Amino acid sequence: MESLLTYLVLGALMFSIGVFGLLQQTSLIGMLIAVELILNGAALNFMALNMFLSPDASFGQVFTLIIMGVAAAETAIALSIIITVYRRFREIKPDSVTELKG
Amino acid sequence: MNTLADFLPPIYIAQAAFWLMVLFTLTGALIAVAFPKIVHNILGLALSMFGVTGIYLYLGSQFVAMMQLLIYVGAICITYIFAIMLSPPLEEGPPKKKKTRVLTAFVVSLVTFAVLVLTVIHHPWGKYTSATRDWSVKALGQVLLNRYFLVFELISLLLAVAIIGAIMIAGLGQKRE
Numbered sequence: 001m002e003s004l005l006t007y008l009v010l011g012a013l014m015f016s017i018g019v020f021g022l023l024q025q026t027s028l029i030g031m032l033i034a035v036e037l038i039l040n041g042a043a044l045n046f047m048a049l050n051m052f053l054s055p056d057a058s059f060g061q062v063f064t065l066i067i068m069g070v071a072a073a074e075t076a077i078a079l080s081i082i083i084t085v086y087r088r089f090r091e092i093k094p095d096s097v098t099e100l101k102g
Numbered sequence: 103m104n105t106l107a108d109f110l111p112p113i114y115i116a117q118a119a120f121w122l123m124v125l126f127t128l129t130g131a132l133i134a135v136a137f138p139k140i141v142h143n144i145l146g147l148a149l150s151m152f153g154v155t156g157i158y159l160y161l162g163s164q165f166v167a168m169m170q171l172l173i174y175v176g177a178i179c180i181t182y183i184f185a186i187m188l189s190p191p192l193e194e195g196p197p198k199k200k201k202t203r204v205l206t207a208f209v210v211s212l213v214t215f216a217v218l219v220l221t222v223i224h225h226p227w228g229k230y231t232s233a234t235r236d237w238s239v240k241a242l243g244q245v246l247l248n249r250y251f252l253v254f255e256l257i258s259l260l261l262a263v264a265i266i267g268a269i270m271i272a273g274l275g276q277k278r279e
Contacts (some may be wrong), residue, residue: 008222014216021135023207051161058245070259073264079185080272
């Protein structure tokens with residue numbers, strides 16, 4: 001609880017679970033959820049390093065806020081793209097959107 | 103009158119709550135990636151984000167913890183659920199996953215985890231700083247409007263552009279059909 005390593009290992013664990021989900025999911029929304037986990041692992045690392053090592057207490061918090069803003073924007077855009085893909089192809093599997101394939 | 107603190111020292115309770123939050127985070131993350139149904143995945147993501155909120159409280163920042171709760175549990179998970187409920191039902195049954203694909207993903211993530219943890223353990227982290235810190239919302243707000251003003255403006259601009267872009271993309275697709 002009071003050691004930096006706990007938080008860093010937890011962040012690494014979240015990141016790897018996210019990578020696992022990103023690689024094995026068969027729907028676009030599932031992949032998006034995995035991306036959220038990856039972003040959160042990174043944000044957790046920023047907060048931990050900010051708490052234990054940074055001389056400036058606000059830097060990590062500001063960076064975590066940026067990550068949250070980017071994640072919110074990414075969710076909005078990606079969900080609207082997924083809805084458009086669903087309207088056009090009638091399914092949201094990443095393997096099925098192959099119109100441009102040669 | 104007996105209180106809980108008479109039986110258990112508060113430090114134990116704090117540690118138990120911390121590990122409970124870690125348990126929430128990891129269980130939620132596993133549910134979010136491993137369950138076949140998409141609604142369960144989203145609920146798992148919400149549980150995981152709730153756990154991360156508690157961990158941020160232990161890291162000393164109430165503001166970021168509340169933002170995490172509001173943005174992730176409140177906004178992002180609800181947006182996912184709306185996107186699923188607004189779209190017609192998906193094809194019957196969860197899609198079948200190939201075994202080789204799951205195995206490859208597992209091996210890759212295991213290697214990623216091993217490399218990350220080895221790096222973290224072997225890196226010579228400096229001494230922990232023990233400077234007096236001002237974690238209050240007031241201090242954070244002053245910093246955001248002085249030194250990191252550009253960051254503040256960029257987040258606002260990014261969110262505005264994202265909202266307009268999302269409406270354009272989803273709306274244009276509907277018109278074409």
